[in-house]
Amino acid sequence: MLRTVNRVLLGLVGLALLVLGGSVLATGLGAPMPSWWMYDGRGDVLLSDADRVRWRDAGWWWPVVFLVLAVVMLLMLWWLLVQARRGRLFEVLVDSGDGQGALLRGRALERVMVDEAEVLEGVQRAHVTLTGRRSTPEARVDLLLEAHAEPAQALDRLATDSVARARDSAGLARLPAEVRMRAARHRAQRVS
Template sequence: MTRVVVNRVLLGVVGVLLLGVGVLVLLGGLDLYRWAGVHPPGWWPLTSPGRPVLSASSRGRWVSSTWWWPTVIGGLVVLVAGMVWWLVAQLRRTGLQSIAVPTPGVSGLRLRVGARALEEAMETRTVVLPEVERVGVRLVRAPRHPRLRGAVRLTPGGDPVALVEHFEDGPRADACGSLGLPELPADLRIRVLQAAPAEPRHRWPRRRRRQSRVI
């Protein structure tokens, strides 16, 4: 599961929960339960504008227990830590801005290539391959060397095996040579489009032949 999918699922779940709680609080604060003649569940405390969210009995039920405050503080710490971790993960960029290119034999020279320029060059080299309809390439960080992530969409009837061979011998090999890297790990996702089904021809119903009777 990618980070984008996880973000969307988490944001969707949190949004639905907050929306539901907000609607319930709004209904109780505006006294819409009484006007609409709706009886909320017995466990829901906010049923009228004059009632607090937590009653006095609910607020003082567990305060005298020894485990109450450690549990509340620990839960809040875990919640805040999780939110901070999620925020840092969003701010951290997995894509590369530039890549250092080795310059053997030249001292004091530091050469860097823009990652987007290399990605566009690889996309241009890949889209001209046979049966390729659309391609997207991105360079991401990796522990040792940059890693390549690509998504290729083939025309109906395309051959993924042939595409991988062309990609290895062409765009990927050129990128390794340009960056001076012995290897460039790649994750390639290939999707083959399905051919549109042929529209069935409309056949007119056959007329039944009248059988003549001989008397």
């Protein structure tokens, strides 16, 4: 969902900037604009002297400007933190049976899953990233398959061997995995 919100938000901001910038450029080049448009022609400026000094004597103007800019900055920082937070999972909560639980480093579990995936037949290279919450992790697995590999067989072996073993060893009820496969580039073989 966050990916969709990001794309829609960036698309809307980009479209608004494109329309505004294109209209300013078209007006500057002398293109005719509708009568309701904010700029009249080539000699028009974005902010006239009257617009710039209109609110100078109002005591509320500058506090409102700084408040709006502060709110915009806080929203941007919040968005940046949300983007950074959704990346990699640093710890996985393992049920140790004593009610407290233990913490397993996420990179350690990722490394074990990579090592087990790379020994599977047909897998040239693997990359695993754990996401989600520490009590309910999810795995993103990228596989680079060799030229002769069968994708269905590699996926089945990954699910039954690597992912299942990681799930069982961490004591997790479930470990959903999103797997992306690519074929390794190779030269064509000559047939004689």
